[in-house]
Amino acid sequence: MLSRKRTIIGLIVALALSVLLPSPAWADPFGDTQCSDKTCNVKAGTSGQPGNAGVNQTTNNGGGGWCVYTKLDNLSPDTLAALGGQPAGPGGWYDRICYDANGNVTQWTANWPVWLTTPPPAVNPAVLARRAESMLALPSVVIRVNPAGDQLVQLPTWLSLDPASWRPQSATATVPGVSVTATATPTQAVWSMGDGSSVVCHGPGTPWTPGTDPLAASPDCGYKYTRSSAGATGGAFTVSVTISWNVTWAGAGQGGTIPGLTTTGAVPVRVAESQAVISG
Amino acid sequence: MITRSTPRAALALIAMSLVLAGCHSPSRGGRPGPLGTESPSPSPDKQGVTKRDALAAYTGMWNAFAQAGQVPDPDAPDLRRYATGDALKRIVGVLVVYRDQGVVTQGGPVDDPSVTSAVPADAPTEVDVVDCGDSTNWTKHKKATGELIQNDPRGRRHITAVVKLTDGLWKVNTFDVGDIGSC
Numbered sequence: 076m077l078s079r080k081r082t083i084i085g086l087i088v089a090l091a092l093s094v095l096l097p098s099p100a101w102a103d104p105f106g107d108t109q110c111s112d113k114t115c116n117v118k119a120g121t122s123g124q125p126g127n128a129g130v131n132q133t134t135n136n137g138g139g140g141w142c143v144y145t146k147l148d149n150l151s152p153d154t155l156a157a158l159g160g161q162p163a164g165p166g167g168w169y170d171r172i173c174y175d176a177n178g179n180v181t182q183w184t185a186n187w188p189v190w191l192t193t194p195p196p197a198v199n200p201a202v203l204a205r206r207a208e209s210m211l212a213l214p215s216v217v218i219r220v221n222p223a224g225d226q227l228v229q230l231p232t233w234l235s236l237d238p239a240s241w242r243p244q245s246a247t248a249t250v251p252g253v254s255v256t257a258t259a260t261p262t263q264a265v266w267s268m269g270d271g272s273s274v275v276c277h278g279p280g281t282p283w284t285p286g287t288d289p290l291a292a293s294p295d296c297g298y299k300y301t302r303s304s305a306g307a308t309g310g311a312f313t314v315s316v317t318i319s320w321n322v323t324w325a326g327a328g329q330g331g332t333i334p335g336l337t338t339t340g341a342v343p344v345r346v347a348e349s350q351a352v353i354s355g
Numbered sequence: 356m357i358t359r360s361t362p363r364a365a366l367a368l369i370a371m372s373l374v375l376a377g378c379h380s381p382s383r384g385g386r387p388g389p390l391g392t393e394s395p396s397p398s399p400d401k402q403g404v405t406k407r408d409a410l411a412a413y414t415g416m417w418n419a420f421a422q423a424g425q426v427p428d429p430d431a432p433d434l435r436r437y438a439t440g441d442a443l444k445r446i447v448g449v450l451v452v453y454r455d456q457g458v459v460t461q462g463g464p465v466d467d468p469s470v471t472s473a474v475p476a477d478a479p480t481e482v483d484v485v486d487c488g489d490s491t492n493w494t495k496h497k498k499a500t501g502e503l504i505q506n507d508p509r510g511r512r513h514i515t516a517v518v519k520l521t522d523g524l525w526k527v528n529t530f531d532v533g534d535i536g537s538c
Contacts, residue, residue: 103490103509104424104460105532107452108445147455153430157447170455187448 144169147188158188166192200255201331203248204324207257208333210246211322214239216340218316221283225345228300232344233293234266234316235280240340241318255326259336262321266298269312269344274298304346315341401478405525406470409482409518412437412525413468420446421463421493427453439526442516457499462492468516480520484527487538488514513537 102109147168155161158168168188217237226232245258266274280296292299304312322333419433429450438446453459468486473479490509496502513533518525 103512103535104420104449104493104495105464105488105490105512105514106508106535107449108530109532145455147451150451151430153435154447154451157429157435157443158451159444168451170452187445188451 144171144191146170146194150188158190162190162192164192166190167194200253200324200327200329203250203253203255203326204257204331204333207246207248207255207324207326208259208322208336210248211244211257211259211336212246213244213259213320213336213338214242216240216316216318216338218314218340218342219280219282220314220342220344222289225347226300228303228346228348230289230299231292232298232300233281233283234264234274234276234296234298234314235282235293236264236316236318238279240338241279253327255324257322257324257333259320259322261318262335263319264296265317265319266296267313267315267317268298268300269304269307269314270300270302270346272298300346302346303348304344305348309343311343311345313341314344315339402473402476405473405479405482408525409470409473409479409484410468412518413484413486413516413527414466416442416446416527416530417464417466417488420450421460423450424453424460427459427498429454436524437526438528439519439521440528442527442530445530453495457497458504459496459498461494461496464493465489465491466514468514482518482525484514484516484518486514486516488512488532490535508535510535511538 147170150158150168168190171187171189217240219233219235219237220226221233221235241261241264243258243260245256247254247256249255261279262277264276264279266276268274274296276296278295281293283293300312304310307313316339318338320336320338322335324331324333415433415437419431419437423429423431423434423446427450429447431450434443434446466486466488468484470482471485472483474481489511491511493509495504497504512535514530516530517528519528521528
């Protein structure tokens, strides 16, 4: 028995929030013998429905549970006889623990070996990746438009983002046996300048610092207004930026990409004619 | 007390003598005796023997479960001695899972069973048992470390069982366990 191989196969029915799982103990030995649901009535040889067997698939509150199957190898003839005999045909005995959306062992799931004629599907890492993706907390967008104060027509405006707005983020979703980490990396920022023009930058931009030549353009993300915002609503252009995030995932020896995410932010920017400054 | 001489009755008589042989010697060997039964008389009446042996099988099953749980060993012979059918299936199933999950038990249950019916009346082959089993001192532990598994509620449970004369021996055939606090 010491050399028994364990094959952990997880099945995600619907992904849940939990990262840490409690110990699968929820009853005394008396209670462990109880099969208050159909689980104990799984007859040897019954066609397995791994996707459904014993799993509460209610999706209330936006999440269901999942079951983890462990294959039970090398059951002895006496054990098999007690379980009702080894069913004919292909299949295997599994130890199954099911969890609810909060990671608690479901009360009604018996502590019971089940016979499945088809192996439960392994955890699909791509599905788990979706869960990880939903756990990503992408930063809010903080815009910096420099030099500070009103921008001037025909003078370079430097566009940049707070460093915290442009930083790779990752999140990990775990079910027993499998972890998948999704990583979001910002790839580009599309600036809508409010005057009808757009600027595409492939980085967070460079903040203008005092002492920098006002006539110098941003090295990587800048714009030059050609008209003032005097005629715009409120006397200011609304500058908005949309950051595109490339999301990749890795886990269980696999990996891939997920359709991207975006974050956005906006600020009002007043653009004045330069002569106003000169005269001022 | 069987006066009819049908083959069926004769078989039952043979079966009963097998039961007596099967149950008396273990109890001399220090096994837990039946609880809550009438004390055997030198010439026990059939109902009394039946009840005693059926209850011995009932408590024997739980004690065998407790013993096997210390290993845990789903193949423990005593389980087969006292349980069959669905009852054996459930206990073996639990022990298989315990073994797979690295769980052992310590201690054992305290039972207080009694017979609620025995049929047929003249030569019972099926006995209904009711019990208030107490798991307070029947704990689950991680085998590797001995650590008590927490969140493991224990207490008194109302239990019903059907004990049947099976191949000449009384064995628990089915049982049903109520919630903690149900008795």
